[in-house]
Amino acid sequence: MRRILWFRRDLRVRDNPLLSFEGEVLPLFIFDPAILDELSKDDKRMGFICHHVQHLKQELQERGLDLAIFYDTPKRVFETLAPLGFDEVVASGDFDTYAMARDREISHLLPFRLVKDTYVFNPDELLKKDGTPYLVFTPFYNAAKERFTPLHVKECVPATQTLFPYMYTAFDKDVLGFNAPTPTTLDPHYALERFALEHYLSARDFMAQEGTSRLGVHLRFGTLGVRELLRHLATQKKEGVNTEPFFRQLMFREFYAHLLFHFPSLETQNFRYSFQGVPDVALHQAFCEGKTGVPIVDAGVRELLQTGFMHNRVRMICTSFYTKHLLLPWQWGERFFAAHLLDYDRASNALSWQWSAGTGVDPQPYFRIFNPYTQSAKFDKDAVYITRFLPELRDTPAKTLHNEAALFESNHATYPKPIVKHKEAREKALAHFERLR
Ligand SMILES: Cc1cc2nc3c(=O)[nH]c(=O)nc-3n(C[C@H](O)[C@H](O)[C@H](O)COP(=O)(O)OP(=O)(O)OC[C@H]3O[C@@H](n4cnc5c(N)ncnc54)[C@H](O)[C@@H]3O)c2cc1C
Structure with missing residues (x-):
């Protein structure tokens, strides 16, 4: 052949x-x-x-x-x-x-x-008993656990192959006309070695810690195969590590691919509710430049712009703020993430944005609105993450950075006051969604 x-x-x-x-x-x-x-x-x-x-x-x-x-x-x-x-x-x-x-x-x-x-499963491999796709994660996850066998992660054995004679010229990346610096996260096995799987559950939400694997980009481009990653998990499990929380997140990745496969329109269109957000270029711009005056949101955006990565909890806080406090169309924000995330994946990104906007398949509806200040107080208490990406706030006490009233009172020379008030924005969003649902 x-x-x-x-x-x-x-x-x-x-x-x-x-x-x-x-x-x-x-x-x-x-x-x-x-x-x-x-x-x-x-x-x-x-x-x-x-x-x-x-x-x-x-x-x-x-x-x-x-x-x-x-x-x-x-x-x-x-x-x-x-x-x-x-x-x-x-x-x-x-x-x-x-x-x-x-x-x-x-x-x-x-x-x-x-x-x-x-993926571990083909997108049509896990279906409900009636043959229709799962719309809720937990039953999908239970089915994944039930159906999962060692065959799903069996290593592929290389066969004897001979090379078809063709022009295999040297790769000249300059002809592509890009001038991007090479990111530092190049070796998936180095990332895997550094990753403390045993602390994943307790550390993963604290953005200043390196509590997550940073493997997203490698899974995206297949520089690390998901089967190899799962075999690594199996070894760790044998050594007594609780690997389930991490496996669960990998199954979210599968779930989103499964959803997009069955409902391609989810890439750009709401699954439920008719609300679309209120287009406002100035607010969108402030968000994209990390100039909303809400420290955890701006730190997240600056992390994204500087490194091509944003911590998962911060992604949730930022997207809730974007779609609820700023009432902007989730599709605009999704495109902004798509342009900058190294691990950008159409399914995970669009579906996660829909989750935040409350428009997706998720049964938890639109009225889930994160308070960015209580989130940062809980997950970045000493503002280590915030000040890493907003060095201009290094002399501001952490308490102030988690306190909306204090931020409105402070007169920082180079950092703006918040562009919205949490309580007012929350009420406005709820009224907007109530009207349009
Ligand atoms: C608004 C928003 C947009 C997102 N966009 C993307 C995206 O474009 N591409 C992407 O891979 N992930 C996306 N995620 C999911 C998640 O934030 C990233 O996978 C994770 O932050 C990557 O870091 P990590 O590799 O250290 O993750 P870990 O926590 O170490 O997780 C390991 C792997 O599991 C998968 N994973 C973990 N959490 C999720 C999740 N919630 N949903 C889907 N897969 C998950 C990823 O492949 C990840 O690399 C998004 C989340 C949100 C809230």
């Missing part, structure tokens, strides 16, 4: 199902202009991807293979390759709307086989 191995969200050789097909292969990666054209020239993800594409090419070369790299639309690439006598294209499943439409188009040019890699 002669196959094209299309690497996409699986930029690694270790435990990669694409390498378990015997025969002649043409491994390739495509820089797709439909995706690239939407990115800013200093997009941090491009630094990450370019590094890992180069690394993948080297690893394949060490196995006697190589990686052909294209800068073109997948359609044109496969139109060029189709006459060369390939039996099939093999790629790992990718389930957002764009990816599925793209794959459908390619399947008209060459036989197309999807293999399971990005």
